[in-house]
Amino acid sequence: MKQYIGDGMLLVTAIIWGSGFVVTDIALNYFTAYQVMAGRFVLATILLTVLFGYKFKKFTKAVVRKGAILGTFLYMGFALQTVGLQYTTPSKNAFLTAVNVVIVPIIAYLIYKRRIDRFEMYGSIIAIVGIGLLSMQSSMIINIGDALSLGCAVAFAFNIFYTNLFVQKEDSISLTIVQFITASLLSVVSVFIQGDIPTAIEGEGMYSILYLAVFSTTIAYLTQNRALQFTTATKASIILSTESFFGMVLSVLFLHEVLTGRMIMGAMLIMMAILIAEIKPSFKKYTVKKSA
Template structure:
């Protein structure tokens, strides 16, 4: 039962992140990427402190350093994604970022020698193929923006992987608070160094930052970090890859984009990938043993 609750929370996270594409685009009309990142992380941290400030009493050294590691990785991932977008197309950026679906099981194998589950690996590659159908519009060529987007995918993969490991021993909410506090601190320092403090902020930008902070950051990462207690890192990455599907769906509904056959194929492949990772079809052990004899 807990597994299904965790999967449901990850699905909600994917839906919220899919909606974040439109909201982020609005925010970037008024603020630069570093200001948007600082705004969403700082506000999200304040919200968590108000809601779960009592958690500070139970903070341990492992929670502090693990949360700081997650926050640093998270900021690096967002920074690479944002800067990479300046040199490549949004569709290629989205596709290359989603490569984390494939990277997560490889990290588990290379760093911790976790056995590669063939169904999770198959699901990962099917999911990335589906994301390609959803996102890619032209030929796949590599430039500096693409390279940064690939680096971003690796960073997000590490974030997913280490979140999955850390929440097994530490309180998920405490880790999230420390993660956001670290990302907020880094983002504010970067804005100060760049001299990007805005003198005035339009209300549209404020609404966008509020949405990103409350839903795309606070709610989504709380759900993601809690859900990691009940699932594997690879399965989490596959479910979260549905972000691209919901981004497409919401664009069709609210931005009047045309749903093409290519997009439909991509969505179908992603759904198939999730079913494969969830169901893991296999012969019963008794039948397998009989065949071996």
Template sequence: MKKWLAIGGLILVTVIWGGGFVASDMALGSMKPFQIMMVRFLLASVLMGMISMGQHKKEGKLENRAGAIKAGILMGIALFAGFALQIIGLQYTTPSKNAFLTALNVVIVPFIAFIILKKKVGMKGIIGAIMSVIGVALLSLNGNLTLSLGDGLTLLCAVGFAFQIFFTGEFVKKYPASVLNMVQMITAFVLSAVSLVIFGENDLQVTTQGWLSVLYLGVISTTVCYLLQTACQKYVDETKAAIVLSMESVFGTIFSIIILHEVITLRMVIGCAIILAAVIISNLSETEGEAKDEEIQCSNF
């Protein structure tokens, strides 16, 4: 029952994140990328800090505080990298493309697990990777076979999010989710503030739509969603979670069409469909292997 509730929670996360692509696009109308990120993660840091303090009183003293902080910092660096590249890329591409290219983080997760934990990548994982390349080509390549700046940055952001999903799946088994999330958000906020100063984005002239958009991003799309994601990944492994989380690309496209009236071409639909299929297929090998292992274990009793 807990596993299915966790999957339901992750699906809710994808719906909210889908709306986040539209909110980010609307916020970019009056705010610069690192301004959005700084306000977003400031809100999330304050809220996560309040939640963490409440949890700390209930749970008592944290045994390995240094380990939890290091883990949260790693998660925060990966989160910052993913969001920074995603929102900068969104300035040069459409929300639907941004959403589907971001979803490729799911294909990358098993390869990160292979490099770091030596987890075997099955044939379906390799097929999924090949399919994702074909999907990206259909969705993003220009006539001269070049990739636009926006799409290229979004592909790189997928690597950042893949590491964030991987780290979350590993660290949430060892440390309290509230502490991990608080440190993760504070890390992302600090990196966003530093980047804002470095890139000279100090002039803040925000419209009402911009404030409402960044409020949604900070409170709902970040605080609520990452609390849900971290809690749910206690009961769902990182690759299965990645499959579910990939649905944010579908909701992102749906919201882009409904709210932003984005025009979708047949080539884009085919490319998106191939990427979504690749995302699912790339993780089927592990879920099938787990099912066989469970059957063997059950037969031994």
């Protein structure tokens, strides 16, 4: 029963993250990309501090250092994603962001020289083809928003890689708090550097920021961390990767985005690449048992 509860919580997280692409697109009508990031991270940090303020007493130098690293990658990922969304559609932004699942094993190879097996190679090739179909215009030139979205996928891949590494020794909630504090500071500094301090705040724009802070950031991350106690990492990754699908569906429903057949085919190929990259460990284990 707990396993099904965990899977359900992960599905809820994926839906929330998928809706985040749509809400961010709405927020960008009222704020700049850096204002949106600063708002969501500052509010999320305040919420986490209120909920888990007692964790501050247990902070160590290692937690602060590792949390700062995660926060930097998180900031880079959201900066590229949010700015990219200004130049591309929410559905394309969602699917290109999801490519981070395929990039993670490549990072593992480059840093730790872990061999990339044939399943990961197949997934990478299929993802590249899907990205081409999804992103290439008639002139065969990638839109700047698509390029930024791909850059965000790389940043999120590094964030996933180092999070998986750091949580083996450090408290995950403490790392998350430091991570959000770091992302908040970087976002606020960016707003001041850009000279984008808002002088007026409209209701719909503020509601969007609140949704992103409360649901897409605080609740989504807490739900994900809790759900991982009841299911496997592989199944969790598969379920969470559906955020790109929900991002596309919600974009069509609420933003009336028009999808072409080529974009749908590209999205399907990217989703197939993600599933191949994530199902691979279980498939290999099953093959070994069957042949034994």
